[in-house]
Amino acid sequence: MNTPRGLGLLFCLLAVGGRYAAEVSYGAGAGDAWQRGIEVLVVALCAFVVYRFSAGDPPRRPWTVLLLAMAVVPLIRIATWQSWSIAGVQLQNILLIFGNIFFAGSIIGFGRVLGGSELLSERTGGARARALLVVGSLALAGLAFIAYNVFELASRGMPSTSDAWAGAITSGISTLSDAFVFAGGLYLVWLLRPIVGGSIALPYLLMAFGGAAFLVVDVWLVATGKTAQTDLTDTTAKLIGALAFSCFAAAALIQATLLAPKPPRVSGPAAAARAARRA
Template sequence: MNAPRGLGLLFCLIAVGGRYAAEVLFAAGDAWQRGLEVFVVAMSALVVFRFSAGDPPRRPWTVLLLSLAVVPLIRISTWQGWSLAGIQLQNILLILGNIFFAGSIIGFGRVLGSSELLSERTGGARARAVLVIGSLALAGLAFIAYNVVELASRGMPSTGDAWAGAITSGVSTLSDAIVFAGGLYLVWILRPIAGGSIALPYLLMAFGGAAFLVVDVWLVASHKTAQTDLTDTPAKLIGALAFSCFAAAALIQATLLAPKAPRVSGPNARAVRRA
């Protein structure tokens, strides 16, 4: 049960570098981004179907898949300008997607916490994990505090859609902070197992959550709501990094779950080599 070291980093570099090159050379950065968003959905679906129907990890991966699958719907609704009862549909979808997003990392924690993988971890080890990750999660709380103060400074929303936008921003920031802190917690408790390979997907999820947190602050500072509203290149690259982290996490998880060819030894091995 091993994954190639550096696979996630390599994928992220290719994804973000490709996004930048497509933007600069062909003015097709948005097309690259749409492809990346579809790819992460496809990779997550692959992971879901690699698990058997009764495997406990399949459920949180399915929830993560649903949260990521909402993104293409948000793009379409924004492009078409769809609304419901005077509220942009993108806001409703963003809230729904972020609820699934946070729910997935909570689900991973429950599944792994009750598994035999952690049966030998002591209560003290888990307490230290909570302490370390809790201190790191303060950074996420700082992001949340900034966004709340910034939104409050603009006064009370005056329309239903403005309220929806404010709620969307708050839910998104809280969700991303949960994924960031939850991912780090899972990395901390899983890192000694199987040489750390099992922890790699959750490390990438934590990085992805952190990147989404940066985008959340960027959106609020720019007085905008959705990533589709951001037009500056740095923000777009950070968004690409966030999605690439989750695509890489799914890619590594699929690699860990890939069926391995049986090892052949003795006379049969010699026959295979001759063939």
């Protein structure tokens, strides 16, 4: 069950650094293409994790929901590029709402699966209460972000069109969903950290970091008067977005590593002979 501690950090550094290098060296188009690759990669890695679980494994369900949330992103890119709309509402807003519902639903699913598993059977009620207290205090930052976004949106006046209403609703749901994933991921990390040296908690720690990065992007969007990530053009915001997606890709990569079959241990004369050959 052990996995390299620095695998997730290395992956995120490569993803974000690669995006920055591509944009600096070849222009904004190359940087955007690099990020589209990260977004497709996170879908592929989540799909691989789902495949690694058998049909009856409880963790397969929340990973499938997370896969759906990540798979919506390429659809949003296409809808934005083609300027698709339904009844005067941009399709990207509709897709963002569904994607964020799946996003928050996945962390709920992870919590239910882990809460009902034998992994946490030895945790006492007091330990869970302390976990809720610590994570709840950290989640206050997420609530502050939500309050800021609501205040900023309200200060602009009531939306005047159906698309403007959809944009405001999308922004609120996105912020709430990202804060929920951030707090929920931290809660799972707190519960799982003593188990197997904390390696099982690594995917959820990365999910929490990813949710926090998405939360920063939500605030950035509202502060600049925009509604979707595709509207952001400054390099810093793009790098934060790349970090968010790379965190979830790294979480799936580590989960796949944890699920990889381990080679059987060989003991007896065969092992002694192999050791002698290595010597």
